[in-house]
Amino acid sequence: MIKNFKNLFVAVMVLVLGTTLAGCGSSNNAAQEQYLHMATGNTSGTYYPIGGAISEVLNQNIKNMHSSVQSTSGSVANVQFLADGAVELAIVQNDIAYYAVNGEEMFKDQNKYKFDTLRGITALYPESCQFVVLESSGINSIADLKGKKVVVGAEGSGAEANARQILEIYGLTYNDIEPQFLSFSVGAKALSEGTVDAAFLTAGFPTNAVQYAASQNKIKLLPIDDAHFVGLSEKYPFYKKITIPKGTYSGVDQDVQTVSVMALLVCNDRVSNDTAYQVAKTIYEHIDKIKESHYAISKLEKSDAEDGMTIKVQDGADKFFKEN
Secondary structure, three states, X not given: OHHHHHHHHHXXXXXXXXXXXXXXXXXXXXXXXXXXXXXXXXXXXXXXXXXXXHHHHHHHHOXXXXXXXXXXXXXXXXXXXXXXXXXXXXXEEHHHHHHHHHOOHHHOOOHHHOOOOOEEEEEEEEEEEEEEEEXXXXXXXXXXXXXXXXXXOOOOOHHXXXXXXXXXXOOOOOOOOEEEOOOHHHHHHHHHHOOOOEEEXXXXXXXXXXXXXXXXXXXEEOOOXXXXXXXXXXXXXXXXXXXXXXXXXXXXXXXXXXXXXXXXXXXXXXXXXXXXHHXXXXXXXXXXXXXXXXXXXXXXXXXXOOOOOOOOEOHHHHHHHHHO
C-alpha cells in the first residue's frame, strides 16, 4: 500500500514538474511575442484604413507579431493614448506631435500629456484642410463664414486647431461664427441635412465623409488663396500648399487650392529600437500593399520618410533609413 502510494506520489510529482517546465517553456515563447496596438481615427476618415493596412503587413511579415488597430477620435486622443501606454503606435498630425512634445496649444495645460519621448517612425501622407459648403449656400470664401454655423471638429482635436488657425488668418474668431464642435462624419451629415452652413475637416482626400455629403447635395470646397497661405505658413510653418484635383468629389469640377499638414506614424518609448527598425523596414518592403488601402498614401516612397517630420525619429527607424 505504502509502496503503491510512493509510486503514485512520484508519478504525480513527475507530472507536475513536467507541466511546470513546459509552462516555463511557454513563458519563454510568450516573451518572444510582440504586441503593437495602433491608435488610428474615425472609421469614416483615412487613418483607420491606412492603419489597418500597416497592421496587416506587420502581422504577415514580422515573426510573432500581433498588431491591431483601434478607432479613435484622432490625433489629440492618440497622443493621450500613447502617453498613457494604452497603445504603442499611432497616426498623428505633425503639428499635433510637435505641440505634444513641446507642451503647446491643446497640451499647454495638460502637462501629464507633454512628453519628450514621443518619436516618429515615418511620415505617411499630406492631410488636406477642407472647408465644405453646399453650392446653394452662396458662400464662396472662408471670409463669408462670418455669422454662419460652422463645424470645426471635435473640441480640442487636431482638426479643430487647424480650423481655428485658418479662420484667424481670415480675420475670424469663434466669436464671429457659431462653432459646432462635431466630428467630421457627424458634421458632413449635418451639412447634408442643412442644419449647419459649413463643415471643416483635416484628412487625406478623397474623404468618405465628404463623399457622403457630395452624394446627398452638390457641394463646393472653399479655397485658401496665396496671400492667406503666406500669412498662415509664416505663423504656423507646419502648413503646406496642396491642390485637391477636380473630380475628387462628385460635382467639384475645378481644382481647389488649400493647405495640408502631414500625417505621421509615431510611437512611444515602449517600442524598442529593434521593433521600430522592423516596423520601418517592413512598411517600405511592402509599401505597394499599403498603398492599396487609400489614394491618400498612394505616392509614399522611402525618400519621403522624414518629409514634414516635426519630432525626433525613433533611433531604430532612423538606423533603417540611414542603412538603406
